[in-house]
Amino acid sequence: MSSASTTQQNVRLNFDLLEEPFLMFAGNYAAKDAKVGLREAGPAGLDSPLHPAEVVISVVGTHQTSELAQTWINQCADVVPGKKDKPRQLPDFPGFNETSPFQSRIRALQAPQGIITQSEISNVVTQQKYEVGFRSAVDLLTEKVELTCESLPGTLVVLCAIPQAIVEYCAEAGSYLVRAGSQTKDRLFARLLRLEQETGQMHFLESLAPGNVGTDDFVYKNLRRALKARTMKTQRPIQLALESRLFSAASQHPAQKAWNFCVAQYYKSTGALPWRLEGMDPGTCFVGISFFRGIAEDSINVHTSLAQVFSGDGEAFVVRGHRFHWDQKRSPHLPRDGAEKLMRLIIERYKEFRGGLPPRRIVLHKTSKFWEDEFEGFCAGLGGIREYDFVSMQQTGVRFFREGGYPPLRRMHAQLGNAHFLYTMGYIPELGTYPKGYVPEPFQLLDHRGDATPRRLFREVLALTKMNFNNSDFADGDPITIRFARRIGEILAYIGDAEENRHYRFYM
DSSP states (O other): OOOOOOGGOOOOOOEOOOOOEEEEOOOOOOEHHHHHHHHHHHOOGGGGGGSSSSSEEEEEEHHHHHHHHHHHHHHHHHHHHHHHHHHHSSSOOOOOSSTTTTSEEEEEOOOOGGBOOHHHHHHTOOSSSSHHHHHHHHHHHHHHHHHHHHOOOSEEEEEEEHHHHHHHHHHHHHHHHHHHHOOOOOOOHHHHHHHHSSTTTTOOOOSSSSSOOOSHHHHHHHHHHHHHTGGGGGGGOOOEEEEETTTOTTTOHHHOOOOOOOOHHHHHHOOSSEEEEEOOOEEEEEEEEEEEETTOOSSSTEEEEEEEEEEESEEEEEEEEEEEOOOOTTTTOHHHHHHHHHHHHHHHHHHHHHTTOOSSSEEEEEESSHHHHHHHHHHHTTOOOOEEEEEEEEEOOOOOOOOSSSOOBTEEEEEEETTTEOOSSSHHHHHHHOOOOOOOOOEEEEEEEEEEEHHHHHHHHHHHHOOOOOOOSSSSSOHHHHTTTTHHHHHHSSTTTTSSBBGGGGGG
16 A cells, blocks of 8 residues: 655645554464464464363254254364365365364254254244244243253353244244334333434444344344343353354355354353464453443433453453433433443453453543543543553544555555544455455544554554454454444343343353
């Protein structure tokens, strides 16, 4: 990427490329691409006591969907060929077994108590009131997960292979309920619809998913959230699987699915890290701030704060904060005392996860600017921590273009006067392509209070785009601090006080 500048109105426009962050794998092997590092060295968890010698996945589903799930898991144990004409973008999956780079076996179990019968499906899909059908589906799946965990205590992950009939019923229910809108008489669904439709009320962060509510998967999305919330007490992470997605060859290339599925299950099973970040200070605490309104809250003005926290070496946990009142006529922000309480709680939880050691530095990400009382509250909550960076960044609609058929490069940093922009997604030289199907848009640094330079902040953002253990992609467009904050809040909305699990892997 060449440099450019303009002197129009004495404003200079400069471009430069930041370095692509490295990831660390077993034996301190460094690679920019997660697939390369896993293939050549194996997961970073090999060097930790959390490495699972065996990942036991227990299946909940009908006889048919359970068989599909077990067949798929068995396939993942062996090599799954990639694309021979695109070896950089999609290499062979090396298999998940004792002699592969994962050095662990993956095994599927099925308890009789986890089988979903046709009569149980009928009890769900024949409900004329979709609200009743939704609750019946959640109750049914929750019961099967709980019975499976009791019957198979060695279970590390529960895979819910949801029958297609329930998926189709949920899609039909979602379409109906969205059309009904505020006319639905069911209190739960009226609240769910309102939560989905109220712009910005769910979180500090902008919506990460394109499109508006009204899609047919409205109920399915809430089925996922409710199921993860209801089953959290089993202390087993949940993996949802649909016949039309995980078990369909048409949905995604089998090798890509194998890479993504096995990376996720490796992390979900024990919390062993597939990879770590190279060169990041392990004493830095990265935080994404969000908030949510519980489904059972009576007042629409009562919200609960949430922090998704990552240590510099990749450990992750969730902090449920305090309730606070927010006047929805104003832009969302925490009051001073709420910000202080949340920051103190973040540091307290960090110390619990890190053997009593406090963070040396706090980096907080959100997409709205800091109000002064909010900023003062966060500062007051820092206690003795002197180094901090409170960062607000957002995609503002500004785009840059380059000659040729590809967009600007990932990691391009542009400075226009005092404004700084970063492309977290774009053409990736290491892959020789742009892997997405949309026009990339850079993040703009809107507000920064703290010590680091914009270049350092952006280098950290680039690194955090590579920490999504739900897939093995080269990078995401959003840093993990921003990407999952809302999704965690959507699950916590279903959970009562003190019922949540603090480990991030239960929310993936």
